[in-house]
Amino acid sequence: MSIYNNVLVVLDPTTEQQKALDRALELTRKQGGKLTAFLSVYEFSYEMTTMLSGDEREAMKQAVIKDREIWLSGLLAPATAAGLDIAIQVVWHNRPFEAVVKAVLEHNFDLVIKGTHDHDVLKSMIFTPTDWHILRKCPCPVLLVKEHAWPEQGNIIAAVNAGSEQEHHKSLNKRVITKALQMAELLHAKVHLVNAYPGTPVNIAIEIPEFNPQEYNSTMQRHHKDAVKLLADDYAIPAEQCHVLEGMPEDVIPKLARQLDAEMVLIGTIGRTGLSAAIIGNTAEHVIDRLDCDVLALKPENFVCPLEKS
Template identity: 55%
Template sequence: MATYQNLLVVIDPESESQPALARACLLARKTRAKVTAFMCIYDFSYEMTTMLSHEERDAMRQAVLTDRAEWLQNICKTYDSPEEVETCVVWDNSVYSAAIKHAIQIKADLIIKAANSHDDLASLIFTPTDWHLLRKSPTSVLMVKQHDWPENGNVIAAVNVGTEDNQHQALNDKVTNTAKLITELLGARLHLVNAYPGTPLNLAIEIPEFDPQGYTSNVKHHHEKEMQAFAGRHGVHAEVTHVKQGLPEVAIPTVAADIDAELVVIGTIGRVGLSAALIGNTAEHVIDALNCDVLAIKPDGFQSPIKS
């Protein structure tokens, strides 16, 4: 697969430190990719200055945009990129929507953003920008945390080898191929991680003759066999494959912590609507539980609800 050529970085307007920009510049040094630093600002008070004319309000907004553009250009100069980082500052009350629109306009093949922490209750009521990007971005999204990217580190491809769904199987291949590309760029080691479910508690309770140990053993054997076949197709050695019982949001962060992974690559279908608000994607739960970066991959043909 082709390497990255066009990176869009979502800038935090409230911070001098920009870990997402640092990560983008690191990738750019290895791929010669173009980096665009994108910042979205909005202040409702400027829209409510009713004593001013429309032209005066526009002039005030433009003054703020000019000031923030200068600030961003100075920030970008402190990061080491092989080429000058392009900057874009827009006035919009929706960071994720504006970022996706600009990514589409410049044909970005990766959006990079520093991950925000959030508690479950707030996430249910006010869906964070991070989650909107994961669900609605038409391209891959790299969520950056504070973990470094050391040389000779470890990269995880999170796969679901037990699935019979064609879309998920294709996404497994895409996730693994992307992770292989990243490991080559970083000089890292690729690991494959697959989580499988434990015994359903209701079966063990409702069916007296049900053998939970035998059931769990059979499920584990099936996933180990499928992992062996999948790893073989992708040229991954058995010693760096991990088949763990449990939910992905528990199993994947556990392995990531054990091997001190610098990056987890995971597929996300990107649900929208009520089901996403109440349940959330597996990728989102994994991101919250990890202390390293997450690269969320979309399936081929994914159509974003956001248009340029």
């Protein structure tokens, strides 16, 4: 069973443990398909070589690329010897996220795998890390790898927004659940649906005396539970694997992931960019920073990559 036939794994030459590569190799062994090990390199000293001739500058660039290709070949030797179909791609680019997205657009990769770590919240708002750029702009699904293993008979969480009537949310719910079921079959895991719903707005309860917060909360909970049940029934997911919880998604999803010791969370992301991303942020990004398991982020079906438009 092959879910992703053409996978790009992003390597990090600054770390000894290549957890993204380890995960990509594990996935390839389970499902087959082609894997491309990708590395974006750039030497800032190159900017200081303007006094050199064009040929000399090109020779310097190619020497750096060749060195990284040799490093990658050695790293991948055991896997290629075992018969896995692995290609190597080293590119020269001073913006790693653009190099990754460009590779996806040019070679039609259907999954990007990258290692990630916690990001400082304030810095994330001012200087968007490479992970966030890839998450927002990459047109194909992105698997961000953390430390949690993929055990047999584990748990996979599909985060849905079942209470919304907006078409893009409905479409994303279907994509998230379908992909979660495919991954669960591959990993011999259970799929759990999680839906967060907002609590009673405090300002309304204070400003409107006749407002009944208990009734509001009960109505909101019932609406979301009914919506999740309809979704679960469509995909034959048992009621005990459905979780409708009050709170913000960035609080609810990580808490449930810890309780279930989940190996993966699947979440839809609209890929907000620009000022709105800096000020408002994306739910997926807030969730990812609080998880210690892998996150598979999926875009809407009609997502248009901003780099493709430019």
